[in-house]
Amino acid sequence: MPPALGFGRALTRSRRLPGPTKSPSICLFCSFLPPRARFPPLQPSFQSTLPRSRRKPQPDAIRSQTTASAAPATSSKPDSDSNPRRALHRALLDLQSHAPGYVNTLRLQLALRNLTQPPGHESIRVAFLGASPPASSSTTTTPTARRNTTNRLLRLALADPLKPAQPWEAQLEAHDTATHPLVVRVGPAAAAAAEQHHLETDGTQIRQQEKKHVIPELRVSSPLLDGGNLELLIAEVGEALFADGVEVQVVDDAILVPTVEVASTTAGHVAPVRTPVHMAVLVGDGVLGAAGVLGLPVSEGRDVVTAAVNFAGLGEGDLRGCPLVPVNVDAASEGLALFRADVSNAMKFEALWTAGNVGRISKWLRANVLASGEGVTKAPVRNLVRSVLRNARAAIQEAEVRELSSELKEKVxxxxxxxxxxxxxxxxxxxxxxxxxxxxxxxxxxxxxxxxxxxxxxxxxxxxxxxxxxxxxxxxxxxxxxxxxxxxxxxxxxxxxxxxxxxxxxxxxxxxxxxxxxxxxxxxxxxxxxxxxxxxxxxxxxxxxxxxxxxxxxxxxxxxxxxxxxxxxxxxxxxxxxxxxxxxxxxxxxxxxxxxxxxxxxxxxxxxxxxxxxxxxxxxxxxxxxxxxxxxxxxxxSKPRDDRHADLEELRKAEDIIKQAEDALSRMT
Structure with a gap:
């Protein structure tokens, strides 16, 4: 079982067995098959997971920008295995058609959508999920305050201290994500100004979007993240996730494919909608919140799933070695307010901001969201594809083992x-x-x-x-x-x-x-x-x-x-x-x-x-x-029965497709 979110050279060795060795981690006794690749495109977004009649129409400026960004992917070179990005896209489509029951379709569609975008300009989704275990409800902290921690942390991570408080900051803090999840789109100031007339400081725009039965959206501008094509989802994770004996796959799906409730009728009925993301931040509050987050068994690494817990009054020595990111939202908010009020408070701001430790979340976002170079695929996209392929391979191998075991027990x-x-x-x-x-x-x-x-x-x-x-x-x-x-x-x-x-x-x-x-x-x-x-x-x-x-x-x-x-x-x-x-x-x-x-x-x-x-x-x-x-x-x-033989052939064909996708991913820049 993978660890809980407790985040828990060389002597020359000669060649020994058939096949060229491409990685030092390959088993000594494995044989190698030549990598192959094949296939064309697909495309979802946060709104594309909604029913077609409920999707929010894109503004003209945004639609034209989306069309322009997708154009290079459709008008590029002819299909060829020499183009690893196109080969990976083709292999993922083949995997979706040949093994739909062994792959997470939503995450796969998100990966396909990224592969149709120019390298280094892929849109990245990050979920900020409030994690409040049932035991924490008995603490002195109110549920509203616990929910607001997530909004306040995100506001501090996106805010620009050199500018006065923006209207979106008040809207973000005032929004109740427990009942209505929120999508925050980070973009340049020009794009945000183009829709400024839709954003009112009293939250009128968010309420209007709620009446249209879609996930409300908020557009913000952050000087350090504007070029990352970043989409943020703020929501709450269910209390059932903290129950004893929850399987790892269930926890991973709940975090990386969170379910949000969207109004489906004017009478107030809601429908659950699953929204895949590249990365996630679990936000807890207090010691019990930290204990609940640490108890979650998560298979992904910290570059995909991280956790931040709001502690007040704890020094750096008290949290040394903590696998979580300890933050103090109150201290960071106070420092930001002092600096915006008077630049002469820079020393106080520096001390309070350092004590708040919000910079680690901002640094984590920048390191993953921004491209490492021109034409280089972003790390979250690679991690997403690896995760999809790894989980699909595990599911296929498990099914193959079941088939083989059944055949053997019938033969002898x-x-x-x-x-x-x-x-x-x-x-x-x-x-x-x-x-x-x-x-x-x-x-x-x-x-x-x-x-x-x-x-x-x-x-x-x-x-x-x-x-x-x-x-x-x-x-x-x-x-x-x-x-x-x-x-x-x-x-x-x-x-x-x-x-x-x-x-x-x-x-x-x-x-x-x-x-x-x-x-x-x-x-x-x-x-x-x-x-x-x-x-x-x-x-x-x-x-x-x-x-x-x-x-x-x-x-x-x-x-x-x-x-x-x-x-x-x-x-x-x-x-x-x-x-x-x-x-x-x-x-x-x-x-x-x-x-x-x-x-x-x-x-x-x-x-x-x-x-x-x-x-x-x-x-x-x-x-x-x-x-x-x-x-x-x-x-x-024993010889397999005809029907099982066909099933095994399909499984092995799916494994071949996974190998092709892994080979294309290793060659992709």
Whole structure:
């Protein structure tokens, strides 16, 4: 389960398995398919999620601006995979048509709309959501005050201290977002002035829009965010979100696709409308509000979902290390009012504004909303596409696992399949536990500690022996025996695939110890064996490739350190012969020795840490690859029914489309 909103180098490794490696995080045993791409356009906005008869007509100036911004996307180059943005758009449309039940359609449409806009000029939606758990209703803070915190925080984040209070600031603070959500559009002062006659300080325009049964809108101008094409939604999250046992997907949908109630009839009836956003800010009030926000399980990172909680009277030391953004809305508001009243209050404004900590929210908005360069896609758009693809892949893989499990249980006796599945799960769990425990023992043992940098001068030649012995004795010995035993149980169950009446498992060809052939540096080909060979292959790889590299690095560092120390000592001696004093010459020699030892310590400690991490990571990959090899044999044990075969083909086709989209996203600027 993802963490709650508790927000909770290198040794050279040779190529080993088929396929060009494009990312260092790719599994050692994965094979690669060539990326493909295909497809054209789509377009929603905050109002497009409303029923067609309820949508607010765009002003002529805004409509002409929208048409102009969309024109480059429709009149650009011909369709070609060389255009990654068009390829990504085509892949997302294919995903929407082939797997509509496994993708969040609203978020996908938002991503498609962004891809039709010029790079770096995409419209970004951010939701400011008031988060008030039920327990906070018993506090002395009134519900109205808690709701107003969100409006006040947004006003402070958008306000310009160098200008007097604008009419929209009073409207924003006076609006009740608990009953009527509000859309705030940030744009240049000229665009805001074009509609100034629609905005009255008494909130008349907002009430008129409410009578038209659409989400009321407010246009503001912020000097730092005018060029970001920013749309803000202010609303409240439901109290049901804070109930115990709420699933992560439910929380993510409630935050990134918030539901707002829009008037659907003149009689006051309302209809829920879901509005997807790129990012969200959860705004709480007080300690209970912070506790409620921290308890929400959110899978997205802080660049997508962040939280701000209004605290009054707490110092910086009280909130050090807090995963939330602590703000003091009262202090920031007081500082802004003092500065606008008299510029001579600049010092007081600076102190109160710093204590209010509202600048962190403004900085977070600017960092994500403004483009990092001309023609560069904004980060929130990339994060949105990644999130959509990640969730779609997880849903498709879950459905595929269900289909495969159902097929296998129909082919072989259900009891045998259940026992083998349970045995495979138990083996994987024990293997991961063994990997962690045995490597912890090895890396905390006396032999490994004796290879510290200060002992490296007389133990450099022992590095290879100690590291190779650790790998041979501690790297998954019991897991290798367990996987062989499990392969025997599968053969005993009657699952026959090989020519000699036994299952054959795909795996890498073993590198024979001591091999000096040039083929050892080539990609290790795949083969089939009576049991998975990933663990012994990885052990041989570590011993034959990484251990010699680690020992060579140790010897190299010792030679460099000794050379630098010797050169500094020789320089000190020459300086002494040339007439410098003994103290000066000693200082030269000492400086050289200190620099050489410091470099030796940094390089060697980093190399040891990297090698430890590599051994752990390769062990984890070997376990996963062995488990996947066993699961693949079980999956091929029976022929799928025609209808399920078609379903699996559709799922795999959707996975291919996701791969195409990920490849296009990685190539897109």
């Amino acid at each position: 006796s259900p009891g045998s399949i259940a026992q083998l599945d349970q045995a495979l799960s138990e083996w994987a769990q024990k293997a991961h536990e063994e990997l962690q425990q045995q490597l912890d023992i090895a890396f905390s043992g006396r032999q490994w500690r004796n290879l510290g940098w200060w002992k490296l001068f007389w133990r450099a030649d022992d590095v290879g022996m100690v590291a190779s012995e650790m790998v041979a004795l501690r790297f998954l010995p019991d897991a290798e025996k367990g996987i062989i035993y499990l392969a025997g149980r599968i053969q005993e169950a009657g699952i026959v695939e090989g020519q000699k009446g036994q299952p054959l498992y795909p795996g890498p060809t073993l590198i024979q110890p001591g091999t000096t052939s040039s083929r050892q540096d080539e990609i290790a080909p795949l083969t089939v064996a009576k049991w998975p060979t990933h663990i012994p292959f990885t052990r041989n790889y570590l011993q034959e490739k990484t251990v010699p590299a680690l020992q060579a690095l140790a010897q190299k560092l010792v030679i460099h350190s000794a050379s630098l120390g010797g050169l500094s000592s020789a320089l000190a001696g020459l300086s002494y012969l040339s007439g410098l004093g003994a103290y000066e010459c000693g200082a030269i020699a000492a400086l050289g020795l200190i620099l050489s030892f410091r470099r030796l310590q940094q390089k060697w400690d980093a190399a040891r840490e990297y090698w430890e991490g590599e051994v752990r990571e390769e062990g984890r990959k070997a376990i996963r690859a062995s488990e996947a090899s066993i699961a693949g044999v079980l999956a091929e044990a």
